[in-house]
Amino acid sequence: MKYLIETWGCQMNDHDSEKLAGLMEKEGFQAAEGVEDADVVLLNTCSIREKAVNKVYTELGRLREEKKRRPLLVGVTGCLAQQEKAGLFRRAPQIDFVLGTMALQQLPRLVEEARAGKARVMDTGDYPDNHLFPPETTLRHSTAKALVTIIEGCNHACTYCIVPTTRGVERHRPWKDVVAEVEDLVAMGFREVELLGQNVNSYLGGCTFAQLLDRVAEVEGLEWIRFTTSHPMNFTEELARTLATNSKVAPFLHLPVQSGSDAVLRRMRREYTVEQYLERLAYLGGARERIHLSTDFIVGFPGETEADFEDTLALLERVRYDQSFSFVYSPRPGTPALRLADDLPQAEKSRRLTRLQARQTELTLESNQRMVGRSLKARVESKGALDGGHWLARTGEWKNVHLAVPEGRRLPFGELVDIRVTGAGPHFLRGELA
Structure with missing residues (x-):
């Protein structure tokens, strides 16, 4: 029997796919080269934006046609599975099983039940030890960097974000478990790790996140540590000092701001003002010159005026990010932002996004050009x-x-x-x- 996993979304989803692959191989399955070669296809999904969801349903349409030609089991996991639950079966009856983000270790049972002929198998329960997935089961991709989960879930309540629904509340791995996994990864030949979480810098697994970075850095043979992603409210002076002084922590920080308008930030429930965000960046002191900074922007959030958007452009000019990731606001089911009036024409949202991205491209080019000769x-x-x-x-x-x-x-x-x-x-x- 052969399996295929298709993955959409963030690094957390990429790492979850490594875990799912390890579970399948432990049950005796082998990796397929493509859909046509697979007995089980698992779609590990993202639902943070509507575009990602549409890609999943497009793939499910192709798999429906494949199932007409031969026996094939189709499973859906990831954030869309956790969000839609049994609703997935109604929209796409070709699905055989649905596995939630907090029930990964139940995969073998669901596959076995589906293979035995049970219809609409599902487990989207919240297993309290899901974040303690055994690292030795994980089947690592052949990449130059290893992914390590340190925290799952998020305790913030941004009005546009589906993550608290799809990933649950924060659950922290003990720091000793994290360090032990990194030691094993170095023994396997990895020299770089990326610590993962919906909000890594709120980590409290027996120490602060800054302390965890220092402890991971003590692993002999490890060269670089990265981490993603961070919430500005949890970016501390202690963390800034570690980022500035620990030579094994890569000189890169992704700190999402989302908007340059205080009015929009309030509607987003981001818990900080623009000036408070800038105060946290200032924690870096002189190290800011060598630490490359990226951020996220949401354009066209409900109620965003032209003046609000100009504030975002002004923040872009003030900070001069080395890189940014920007998107038009995407309404997500069950989020509080759905109650806000969203009457800005799509064409205007696209115009604003194009303008923001064009300026960021210029800033990124300037950032890259400053590195020439180094x-x-x-x-x-x-x-x-x-x-x-x-x-x-x-x-x-x-x-x-x-x-x-x-x-x-x-x-x-x-x-x-x-x-x-x-x-x-x-x-x-x-x-x-x-």
């Missing part, structure tokens, strides 16, 4: 040359580098190499071996 380290992230003959590497600042390598020379996948930056575009750097 000598630094980058991790090799491809196992061979890409189209055009360049290798892919990534710097500690989370910059993609298209690396010129002499013909016939091979680079060690997953290892750090010394490079010199020779050029820059808005989306990547160009470099050569130093």
Whole structure:
């Protein structure tokens, strides 16, 4: 029997797919090369925006046709599964089982019941030990960086966000378990880890998040630590000091602001003002010059005026983010923002998004150009040359580098190499071996 997992969404979903793959292999299944080769297809879904949901239903339509040709089990897990529950069966009756985000270890049972002919198998329960998934069961992707969950769920209540519904309240892994997993990953050959959570810097698994970073950094052989994602209300001076002084913590911070308007932030229930957000950035002090900063923006949130949007552009100019991820507001089922009047035309939302992204592209290009001529380290992230003959590497600042390598020379996948930056575009750097 063979299985295939298709994944949408964030790093947490990517890591959940590694866990699900490990469970399937433990039950004797083997990975399929494609849908046509699979006996079980598992869709690990995202529901943070409507576009992600639509992609899942499009794939379910293709699988419906595949099921007409041959026996095939289709399962849906991830945030859409947790959000819609039995509603998925009504909209897509070709689904055989539904598995929630907080019940991952129930996968073998659901597959067994579906294979035995039971219809509409589902478990979207909240298992209190779901965040304590045994790391040894996880089937790691062949990547240069290992993902490590430290916290699941979120205790904030942003009015636009579905995460508290799909991931539940915060559940923290004990810090000793996290350190032990990182030690095992280094023994497996990984030299970089990314600590994951819906809000990593609210971590309280026996220590603060800053203390956890310092303890993970003590693992011998580990070179870089990354983390995502952070809430500004939990970004402390202690964490800023660790980010500024611990050489193993990569010089990159993703701190979502969402809007530059205090009025919009209040409607979003983000719990801070623009000035309070800027105060937290100031915790970095002089280290801000070398720590590359990214953020998230939501454009066209209900009630956003032209003046509100201009405030967002003003914040962009004031902070001059190295990178940002921006989206038009997407209404999500059951969120408080649905009660707000959303009467801004879609064309105007798109215009604002285009304007914001165009300016960010210019700022990112400027950020990349400032790196030209620098000598630094980058991790090799491809196992061979890409189209055009360049290798892919990534710097500690989370910059993609298209690396010129002499013909016939091979680079060690997953290892750090010394490079010199020779050029820059808005989306990547160009470099050569130093």
